[in-house]
Amino acid sequence: MIAMAQYTQNKEDLTQQKAKKFNLWLGMIGMFMMFAALSSGFIVYTAGGADRGIKTLLPQAFIYSTILIVLSSVTMQLAYVAAKRTLFTRQRILLVITILLGLGFFAMQVHAWGILSDRGVVFVNSNASQSFIYVFTGMHLAHIAAGILVLVRALVGRMRNVSQVNNVFRMDLAALFWHFLGILWIYIYVFLLLNQ
Amino acid sequence: MSSIASVGTHSVDHHGEHGHHHESFWTKYVFSQDHKMIAKQFLITGIVMAVFAMILSILFRMQLAWPDKEFPILEVFLGKWAEGGRINPEFFLALVTIHGTIMVFFVLTAGLSGTFANLLIPYQLGARDMASPFMNMLSYWFFFGACVVMISSFFIESGPASAGWTVYPPLSAVPKAISGSGLGMTLWLISMVMFIVSQVLGGTNYISTVLNMRTKGMDLWKMPLTIWALFLTAIVGLLSFPVLVSAVVLLIFDRSMGTSFYLSELVVQGQILPNEGGSPILFQHLFWFLGHPEVYIVLMPALGLTSEVISTNSRKPIFGYHAMVYSLIGITVLSFIVWGHHMFVTGMNPFLGGVFMITTLIIAVPSAVKSFNYLATLWRGNIRFTPAMLFAIGMVSFFISGGLTGLYLGNSALDINLHDTYFVVAHFHLVMGSASIFGMLCGVYHWYPKMFGRMMNEKLGYLHFWLTFVGAYFVFFPMHFMGIDGVPRRYYAFTEFPFMEKWISVNVFITWSAIIAGLGQIAFIWNFFASMRYGKVATQNPWGANTLEWTTPVKHIHGNWPGEIPTVYRWPYDYSKPGHHEDFIPQTVPFSETMSSNLPHDFEGNVEAERIQREWERANAATQPESEKE
Numbered sequence: 001m002i003a004m005a006q007y008t009q010n011k012e013d014l015t016q017q018k019a020k021k022f023n024l025w026l027g028m029i030g031m032f033m034m035f036a037a038l039s040s041g042f043i044v045y046t047a048g049g050a051d052r053g054i055k056t057l058l059p060q061a062f063i064y065s066t067i068l069i070v071l072s073s074v075t076m077q078l079a080y081v082a083a084k085r086t087l088f089t090r091q092r093i094l095l096v097i098t099i100l101l102g103l104g105f106f107a108m109q110v111h112a113w114g115i116l117s118d119r120g121v122v123f124v125n126s127n128a129s130q131s132f133i134y135v136f137t138g139m140h141l142a143h144i145a146a147g148i149l150v151l152v153r154a155l156v157g158r159m160r161n162v163s164q165v166n167n168v169f170r171m172d173l174a175a176l177f178w179h180f181l182g183i184l185w186i187y188i189y190v191f192l193l194l195n196q
Numbered sequence: 197m198s199s200i201a202s203v204g205t206h207s208v209d210h211h212g213e214h215g216h217h218h219e220s221f222w223t224k225y226v227f228s229q230d231h232k233m234i235a236k237q238f239l240i241t242g243i244v245m246a247v248f249a250m251i252l253s254i255l256f257r258m259q260l261a262w263p264d265k266e267f268p269i270l271e272v273f274l275g276k277w278a279e280g281g282r283i284n285p286e287f288f289l290a291l292v293t294i295h296g297t298i299m300v301f302f303v304l305t306a307g308l309s310g311t312f313a314n315l316l317i318p319y320q321l322g323a324r325d326m327a328s329p330f331m332n333m334l335s336y337w338f339f340f341g342a343c344v345v346m347i348s349s350f351f352i353e354s355g356p357a358s359a360g361w362t363v364y365p366p367l368s369a370v371p372k373a374i375s376g377s378g379l380g381m382t383l384w385l386i387s388m389v390m391f392i393v394s395q396v397l398g399g400t401n402y403i404s405t406v407l408n409m410r411t412k413g414m415d416l417w418k419m420p421l422t423i424w425a426l427f428l429t430a431i432v433g434l435l436s437f438p439v440l441v442s443a444v445v446l447l448i449f450d451r452s453m454g455t456s457f458y459l460s461e462l463v464v465q466g467q468i469l470p471n472e473g474g475s476p477i478l479f480q481h482l483f484w485f486l487g488h489p490e491v492y493i494v495l496m497p498a499l500g501l502t503s504e505v506i507s508t509n510s511r512k513p514i515f516g517y518h519a520m521v522y523s524l525i526g527i528t529v530l531s532f533i534v535w536g537h538h539m540f541v542t543g544m545n546p547f548l549g550g551v552f553m554i555t556t557l558i559i560a561v562p563s564a565v566k567s568f569n570y571l572a573t574l575w576r577g578n579i580r581f582t583p584a585m586l587f588a589i590g591m592v593s594f595f596i597s598g599g600l601t602g603l604y605l606g607n608s609a610l611d612i613n614l615h616d617t618y619f620v621v622a623h624f625h626l627v628m629g630s631a632s633i634f635g636m637l638c639g640v641y642h643w644y645p646k647m648f649g650r651m652m653n654e655k656l657g658y659l660h661f662w663l664t665f666v667g668a669y670f671v672f673f674p675m676h677f678m679g680i681d682g683v684p685r686r687y688y689a690f691t692e693f694p695f696m697e698k699w700i701s702v703n704v705f706i707t708w709s710a711i712i713a714g715l716g717q718i719a720f721i722w723n724f725f726a727s728m729r730y731g732k733v734a735t736q737n738p739w740g741a742n743t744l745e746w747t748t749p750v751k752h753i754h755g756n757w758p759g760e761i762p763t764v765y766r767w768p769y770d771y772s773k774p775g776h777h778e779d780f781i782p783q784t785v786p787f788s789e790t791m792s793s794n795l796p797h798d799f800e801g802n803v804e805a806e807r808i809q810r811e812w813e814r815a816n817a818a819t820q821p822e823s824e825k826e
Contacts, residue, residue, distance in 0.1 A: 012324070019327030019408035026400040026434060034438035037482055041442065044478055045457070052473065124454045126472035131455045135446065 017169055024173055028180050031143065035184065038139070039191055042132045046195065052129045054196045056121050061112035062189055065105050072101035073182045076151075080175040083168055088158065091171070095155045098178070102148045109137055129195075136188050140181075147181045150174045227337075229329035232752050234336050235315035236647055239640070241336075242307020243724070245343055246633075247717070249298035254707075254714055256291040259283040261700070261707035263689040277355065285688045286375050289358035292686055293376070296361030297384070298346065299629065301391055304494040306339050308636045309433075312497055313402045313426040315643060319745035320420050322411025322762060324755040327404040331397045338394035345387040349380045357384035360686065362483060365458035365476050369450045372464055382451070385444055392437045392444075399437075402430035411744070413764035417521075418783070420743050420768040421514060424521050425500020428528045429493050435532070436489040443482035450474070477542050484535035491628050492531040496524060498635020499566060499595075502588040504768075505642050506570060508741045509585035510577025511779050513769035516569040523562030530559050540611045549608040556606035560599070567596050578772065578779070582739070583657025587638035590665045591631050597669075598627025601676065616686075619679025622672045630668045637664075640724070645738050649750045650731030656723040660716055667713020674702050742768045742782045766798070791816075 046052045079094035113134065117123075123134045154174040157167055228234060258267065259282070266281035277287035314332065318325055326332045349356035358376025359367035363384065371378045406427045410419075419427075446457040450471070458479045459471035507514040514520060536544065536552030544552075570592045579585065601623040604610050614620065637660075644652050678699050683690075690696040690703065737746040744764070748756050762784045770781040775793035787794050787805065791812045799805040 015409055016327065019404045022404040022408055023328055023331065023400045026403055027396070030396050030400070030434050030438045033435055034442050037439035037442035037485065041446065041457075041478055041482055044481060045475055048475055049473070123449075126456050126470075128455060128457045128474060131449070131457065135449070139445070 021169075021173060021176070024176060028177070031180075031184070034139070035136070035188065038132070038136060042129065042136075042191075042195070045132070046129050052127055054129050054133065054192065055127070056116070056119060056130070056196065058133075058189075058192055058196055059112045059115040061108055061115055065108035065112065066186065066189055068101050068105045068108060069182045069185055072098045072105065073179050075101065076175050076178045080171045083158075083171040086164065092155065092158055095151060095158065099148060099151050099155070102144060102151065102178075106141060106144055106148075109141055113137070133192060136192065140185055140188055143181055143184070147178055150177055227333060229325070229333045230752075230754060231314045231318050231325050231329070231332060232647070232756075234332055235311050237336050238307060238310030238314060238339070239647070241340060241343060242303050242311060242636075243721070245298050245302040245307065247721070248347065249295050249303065250714055250717065252291045252295040252298075254710060255283060256288055256295070257703075257707040257710045259288055259688070260690065261704040263691050263700070286358060287355060288688045289360075289374070289686070290356040290376050290380070293358050293360050294346070294349075294356050297357075300361060300490065300494065301388070302339075302343055302346070304629075304632045304636070305433075305490070306391070306394065308497050308632060308639075309402075309426060309429055309493065310336070310339065310398060311636075312422070312501060312639050312643075313398070313430065315647065316420075316422050316745065317402055317405050317426060318409070318756060319646070319748065320423050320743050320768075321406065321409060321414055322744050322757075322764065323405060323409040324757075324761070326401045327409060328401055331401050335394045335398035335401065338390045338397065342387045342390040342394060345383055345390065349383040349387075352379050352383070354378040354380055356380040362480075362487065363447070364483075365447065365450065365474075365479050366462055369447055369458050370462065370464055370469065371451060385448055385451075388444060389441065392441055395433050395437050399430040399433040402426060403434065406430075411761045411764060417518075418764055418767050420500075421503035421517070421520055421524075422497075422500040424524055425496045425503070428524050429496045429500075432489045432496070432528055432531060433493050436486040436493075439482055440486040443479060443486070446482075447479065477539070480539050480542060481535070484538045485532075488535040488538065489531040491624070492527055494628055494632045495595075495635075496527065498591055498632040498638075499524065501635050501639040501642070502570070502591045504741075504743070505584050505588040505638050506573050506592075507769050507771065508642075508739050508780075509580045509582055509588070510573055511580070511740075511771045512573055512577040513771055514569065515572035515575075516565070517767065517769060519565055520569055523565040526562035527559060530555060530562070534559065534606075537606055537608070537611070540608045541615050546608070553606060553608045557603065559606075560603060563595070563599050567592065567599070582641070583652070583654055583661055584638045584642035586658070586661045586665075587634045587641060590661065591634040591638060593665075594626050594631040594634060594668070598623055598625075598631060602627060613682070614679060616684055617679035618675040618683050618685055621685050622675035622679060625672045625675075626668075630672065634664075637720070642739065643745075644724075644727065644731075645734030645750075646745055646748075648728050648731070649734055649752075650727050651734050651738065652723050652727045652731060656719045660719040660723065663716025663719070664713055667709050667716060670709035671706050671713065674706055678702065737782075740778075740780045742770060742780050744783055747782065747784055 075094050075098045079091050079098060082088075082091040082094060116133065121130045121133070123131055125131045151174055154167075154170045157170050162170075223229075225233065228237070255270075258270075267278075268281040270278035270283065271281050274283075274287070277284060277290075283291070314326070317323070346356075354375045356376060357363065357368070357380045358374055359381065363381070367373050367377055368381055369377075371381070406419075406423060446455075449455040450458050454470065456471040456474040458476050459469065459474040460476070461472060462469040503514055503520060534552060534556045536548060537556045540549050540552070574589070601619065605614055605620060605623055641652055641657055644650070681695075681699070683696050683699055687693075687696075690700050734750055736748075736750055739746075744762060747762055749758065764783045765786045766781065766783055768783050770776075772779045773781060773790075773793045776790055777792075781790055781793070787798060787809075791809065794809050796806065796809075799809070
């Protein structure tokens with residue numbers, strides 16, 4: 001009988017977890033809409049005159065940062081697999097590597113801003129198409145910062161030895177979100193490349 | 197059997213534990229994660245904001261009716277904003293701006309969806325709480341913060357934002373443009389960002405709860421229309437509010453960092469601004485991509501609540517349940533492709549204007565379907581005129597009379613004449629303002645016993661209804677004629693323009709109506725707060741309704757149901773079903789207990805069930821005495 005009660009309880013917990021993961025999907029839809037709005041804003045603005053447009057080549061640094069974030073997605077996935085197989089040391093190491101790669105991505109983006117502004121492509125600009133580069137990358141970086149916090153939370157959970165169910169659940173959400181951020185960056189990069 | 201019973205007791209213990217262990221004053225009433233408490237928080241905050249915004253409207257109505265008269269009392273309260281007892285022009289603009297912002301966003305979006313989505317989604321679907329109670333709590337507190345920031349802008353030197361609730365640049369983007377463009381505008385933007393965070397947190401939760409946490413048997417086509425409406429509203433919000441974030445972020449960059457997204461070649465107070473090449477129309481596109489869906493975010497919950505109340509109080513199934521759902525879905529989809537009708541006169545390509553005109557006029561189809569279904573539900577119903585029912589019928593009235601003028605405004609050629617006149621003001625105050633607030637009040641009267649365990653006073657309810665209903669028509673109906681005559685909205689003094697002077701007498705009439713209708717709200721406020729303490733104690737199911745929330749105990753418990761969550765067997769609109777001894781059959785009653793009233797289509801093609809039913813009918817036809825046969 002107790003087993004039966006336990007079962008009911010677990011089932012309710014499971015629904016709860018499923019719903020939380022679904023929340024994340026919805027959140028990602030919301031975030032995507034935000035960038036979709038910026039993209040259409042960019043298109044409408046740029047179409048408004050011949051003197052508008054990015055009118056510069058995007059710096060090489062964006063290619064490096066793309067490589068970093070793709071690598072970090074791979075390590076994140078490996079960390080998630082390690083967590084599912086209860087290989088906790090490996091999970092920890094891979095998570096730390098992912099976080100470092102994330103920080104590297106952050107630094108690389110800031111570096112790219114430096115290169116752009118050295119060329120005179122600054123944020124405060126009478127050609128707002130160029131300002132848009134900063135808005136896209138800046139808003140994305142704000143999300144990366146949130147993503148890194150999520151990764152740190154998963155790592156802290158591992159260190160504090162939370163239950164395996166919770167550990168895997170946190171890793172599941174963190175991995176999903178982190179992959180989303182990677183894909184979002186690739187979308188932004190391709191969008192900007194097509195318009196440069 | 198024993199195992200089932202023990203599951204029941206276990207769950208009781210489990211949820212009882214939750215109830216007693218962690219609940220202090222702070223976690224129960226302030227940082228509550230319980231959906232019922234959060235709903236009440238949203239409702240009461242919404243009511244406070246509504247009263248505040250209503251007082252603002254009375255203030256500017258006084259200016260419009262008596263532009264040359266002095267009211268020394270105003271100076272006592274408003275100080276330099278009403279020097280010599282007359283509202284000054286800057287403050288007038290601030291009043292209309294904040295009135296609009298608070299009513300649209302804080303009352304009719306957060307106050308309406310926030311209250312009823314939180315209250316009804318878990319209750320009517322049979323869930324213990326929201327998918328993420330913590331996010332739900334955050335949602336309320338972000339909303340509360342947004343309210344505080346918005347109101348605080350009345351207490352700063354330069355006054356609140358004054359660029360209209362749509363905050364078009366350049367007025368909103370150049371801090372020196374008018375006094376309200378300074379700090380007041382900054383506070384407006386901060387408040388809105390907090391508000392959007394609140395909406396997105398709340399909205400994701402609503403959608404996720406509806407899709408994941410329905411009880412056994414509650415498939416999508418057994419959900420009450422309230423849930424359908426709140427669910428689709430949340431989807432619209434999730435897709436459109438993030439777009440406003442983008443618009444606002446760019447606006448903030450223009451304001452404080454000197455970028456040129458929206459600004460271009462401006463001269464303000466003799467100084468040439470450095471911004472070049474921006475496009476103010478870009479803001480309008482981004483804003484209305486949210487702004488138009490927003491009006492459906494405001495309206496759809498009202499449609500959902502009234503569907504439920506009208507069906508319950510007509511003691512009839514809702515007419516055309518599927519049609520109601522499909523028209524809500526239709527409105528949801530169409531709401532995203534009509535935003536251009538706010539921009540017909542921005543120099544838009546006439547062909548594009550034609551496209552937006554067609555999509556706009558198509559919205560009349562689902563709206564008309566809904567109106568027809570409301571009327572058909574009422575038709576020959578056994579109507580109970582409870583206050584909630586009156587407000588629901590009032591909502592239908594406003595929805596029709598306000599919706600009709602939408603056909604004129606949606607026409608890109610007619611809009612050249614009508615846009616930005618009082619015709620627009622009349623249109624949206626009826627179809628979106630009055631209809632939605634009536635939907636909200638209908639919901640409050642109907643679900644008050646569920647929220648507070650007591651009944652509201654009916655007599656005060658009737659008084660409140662008639663004062664508000666007649667008042668709203670008296671206020672907004674004459675505005676149509678002003679608009680047709682070309683009187684522009686947001687103008688400070690009608691005495692400045694000879695052709696508008698003749699309308700002052702109408703303005704006096706409108707203002708008196710507004711004041712009386714405003715005083716009528718005291719009946720509601722008193723009723724609302726006093727009934728919490730002195731109202732008649734409610735029974736478990738005071739309206740004889742079918743939905744799940746009325747199967748919960750009157751006294752709130754954490755987790756909503758003691759023991760197992762009930763299972764659902766039928767749709768929520770089995771009212772006055774022929775052959776049944778009562779005029780309602782709750783969703784939790786299985787068909788095996790209502791053999792005398794089951795109809796073939798109830799079984800959805802389940803052959804076995806149909807066979808059992810036929811056998812029962814044969815057996816009973818033989819034994820039943822002649823007098824009991826139908």
